[in-house]
Amino acid sequence: MMAITYELIKTCKQTGARLGRVHTPHGSFETPMFMPVGTLATVKTMSPEELERMGAQIILSNTYHLWLRPGEDIVEEAGGLHSFMNWNGSILTDSGGFQVFSLSDLRQIEEEGVHFRNHISGEKLFLSPEKAMQIQNSLGADIMMAFDECPPYPAEHEYMKKSVERTSRWAERCLEGHKRPHDQGLFGIVQGGEYEDLRRQSARDLTSMDFPGYAIGGLSVGEPKDVMNRVLDFTTPLLPTQKPRYLMGVGSPDSLIDGSIRGIDMFDCVLPTRIARNGTCMTSNGRLVVRNAKFARDFRPIDENCDCHTCRNYSRAYIRHLVKANETFGFRLTTYHNLYFLLKLMGQVREAIREDRLGDFREEFFEQYGFNKP
Numbered sequence: 121m122m123a124i125t126y127e128l129i130k131t132c133k134q135t136g137a138r139l140g141r142v143h144t145p146h147g148s149f150e151t152p153m154f155m156p157v158g159t160l161a162t163v164k165t166m167s168p169e170e171l172e173r174m175g176a177q178i179i180l181s182n183t184y185h186l187w188l189r190p191g192e193d194i195v196e197e198a199g200g201l202h203s204f205m206n207w208n209g210s211i212l213t214d215s216g217g218f219q220v221f222s223l224s225d226l227r228q229i230e231e232e233g234v235h236f237r238n239h240i241s242g243e244k245l246f247l248s249p250e251k252a253m254q255i256q257n258s259l260g261a262d263i264m265m266a267f268d269e270c271p272p273y274p275a276e277h278e279y280m281k282k283s284v285e286r287t288s289r290w291a292e293r294c295l296e297g298h299k300r301p302h303d304q305g306l307f308g309i310v311q312g313g314e315y316e317d318l319r320r321q322s323a324r325d326l327t328s329m330d331f332p333g334y335a336i337g338g339l340s341v342g343e344p345k346d347v348m349n350r351v352l353d354f355t356t357p358l359l360p361t362q363k364p365r366y367l368m369g370v371g372s373p374d375s376l377i378d379g380s381i382r383g384i385d386m387f388d389c390v391l392p393t394r395i396a397r398n399g400t401c402m403t404s405n406g407r408l409v410v411r412n413a414k415f416a417r418d419f420r421p422i423d424e425n426c427d428c429h430t431c432r433n434y435s436r437a438y439i440r441h442l443v444k445a446n447e448t449f450g451f452r453l454t455t456y457h458n459l460y461f462l463l464k465l466m467g468q469v470r471e472a473i474r475e476d477r478l479g480d481f482r483e484e485f486f487e488q489y490g491f492n493k494p
């Protein structure tokens with residue numbers, strides 16, 4: 121298994137954004153890049169062929185969910201996630217910590233790990249750094265995440281300090297529990313909430329462990345966007361320039377642009393696929409809720425500036441009809457478009473970095489999308 125490596129191609133002269141390329145055992149992709157989320161080994165309603173056609177190159181899956189269903193042993197017997205789901209691009213698995221905190225009740229966090237209830241069956245479960253690594257090694261993703269605690273927002277400084285110190289100890293245990301040399305695919309996750317001193321402490325601890333890549337966790341957990349941007353302003357400079365930086369859980373168009381400007385290389389979020397399943401689309405002129413009666417006889421595409429398969433072949437009226445009738449094909453069309461929209465946006469961000477004009481691009485995009493509207 122080869123190491124995960126990062127190539128810094130250039131930095132935008134107008135902003136702190138960087139154009140790069142990440143190499144994994146299943147190919148390489150340019151950054152900044154958006155990663156569609158496929159929690160249960162499927163990007164909901166999309167086939168691998170459609171993901172490939174839209175330009176997806178790396179997708180996410182989830183340790184916690186696949187541990188519960190179908191069980192990492194079955195995925196391992198299938199030869200790992202790539203063959204199980206017939207996806208030949210890169211895969212990143214999140215470590216389960218966040219999902220336990222966001223999905224399950226009866227959580228008991230101890231030094232050893234986290235006791236909680238299975239959110240489906242209610243049975244009591246226990247997840248530790250070692251268990252999270254054993255599951256991820258069975259799943260066989262190209263990039264795995266260290267097991268961390270993502271504290272709620274807001275959290276007291278005292279609690280956050282104890283949590284950061286435990287997450288750093290857990291990161292050490294993940295390195296020991298990793299079946300591969302640590303440069304083969306294990307990213308550390310920096311925590312620390314909105315506290316600069318704790319983000320510095322977490323970054324110092326984790327960069328001393330020399331991971332091949334670093335995620336910024338503990339954001340996109342309900343904090344205002346200006347808090348997220350402020351945390352990024354003082355956190356990304358703490359991370360090595362020659363390694364990928366991954367902002368977890370971020371995927372609205374404005375945050376993808378603002379995160380790229382602050383030196384982030386990789387993003388993931390359920391937003392585009394989740395809102396698609398209730399008929400909401402991202403377009404170059406802002407959000408469009410296709411179920412709205414005004415589209416009943418609107419035979420234009422979802423987005424007249426989009427050249428995706430959905431926009432080239434289907435109208436708002438038809439997609440509205442399907443969504444109102446709860447027809448699965450309608451949600452496949454909105455999902456395809458939303459993912460294509462974000463993947464295309466990241467291509468425009470990379471182009472703007474090449475041309476040293478990401479700041480200008482931000483103004484143009486925000487104006488047209490309506491982010492500047494009071």
Ligand SMILES: Nc1ccc2nc(N)nc(O)c2c1
Pocket residue numbers: 214215216217218219265268269270309336337338339340341368369370
């Ligand atoms: N907003 C998010 C989303 C996913 C996360 N996953 C992990 N492991 N840790 C975090 O802090 C996350 C935050």
Ligand SMILES: [Zn+2]
Pocket residue numbers: 422423426427428429430431432457460
């Ligand atoms: Zn489209």
